[in-house]
Amino acid sequence: MLITELKHLEIKFETADILPPPFSHQILLSLDFQNDFIDTKFEIAYTYRDELSDEEILDEGFTGxxxxxxxxxxxxxxxAPILELLAQMPDKPNQKAIQEEQNFLELVLNGKTFGNPKNQEAWEYLLQELSQAVYETYGKELPFALTFKKIDSNKSVSAFDLFLHYTDRRVEAYTEVDSMKRSRSLTWEEASELIGQVFVGDFFPDKxxxxxxxxIGKFITIGDGLWYxxxxxxxxxNGNRAYIxxxxxxxxxxF
Structure with a gap:
C-alpha cells in the first residue's frame, strides 16, 4: 500500500474468543501524526472478569x-516502522472471516477501515511494542533490561547487558569481560529478535x-529480579533440543 501522507491511524484489537479471562482484553490505540511527535490515545480493558473472583484473578498474577x-x-x-508495515499491506481490505482462534484486529487509516490485515501477526507485534512505549512514557514500566553472565572455571567473568527504551525505540548494549566494559551497537530489529529467541525457552522461577x-555457570536475568x-x-x-x-x-x- 502506497501512503503519500500519514495523518491518522487507529488500531482496534481484541483477543480471540478462545482466550479466557483474566487474560482476554481489548485495546484501542489512536495515533495522530504531528511534525515532531505522535499525539496518542491508548486504552486497554480486560474483559469478562466479572466471571471470576478476585482470588482467581490474583492467582493468575494480575492485580485487578x-x-x-x-x-x-x-x-x-x-x-518509520508503522509506515514499513503499511507498505506491506494490499490496497484492498481483507474480507476473510475471522476464525474463533484468531484475534480481531482492525486498522482505520486516514479514515479508511481495513479489517484483519494479511500481515496481522506483524501488526500485533507492533501493537505490543507501542503499548510498551505507552507504559514507559507515562512511567508505569521501566525500559526492558536483560543481562547474560558467564563465569568460567578460572573465575573469568563475562557479561552482556541489553536495554530497550521503547519510549524512543533506542537500544543500549554493553559487554564486560573481567571488568573491561565497552558498548556494542545493535539495531532495534536485532535486539527484538534476540529477546524473541530468549523467551522461546522454558523458565522455571521456582528453581x-x-x-x-x-x-561457575551461565546465567540470565530478564528484568523479573531472578537469575536463571x-x-x-x-x-x-519441547521439540527444540538445540535452544540452550x-x-x-x-x-x-x-564478546
Missing part, C-alpha cells in the same frame, strides 16, 4: 488494576535465584 486509559505524546521514532550468581541458570532453571522447550546451545552461542558472538 490492569485497565488503562492514557493520552499523551509518543516519539516520532515509531512513525531460579534472587542473588546475582558467583559460581542455563540447563537448570532455563531449559530447552544456540542461545549461548548467540551471546558468545557479542
Amino acid at each position: 488494576e490492569e485497565n488503562v486509559a492514557w493520552a499523551g505524546e509518543l516519539s516520532n521514532a515509531w512513525k 531460579a535465584s534472587k542473588n546475582e550468581p558467583k559460581s 541458570e542455563f540447563t537448570k532453571s532455563l531449559k530447552n522447550p 546451545t544456540s542461545l549461548y552461542q548467540r551471546f558468545e558472538e557479542y
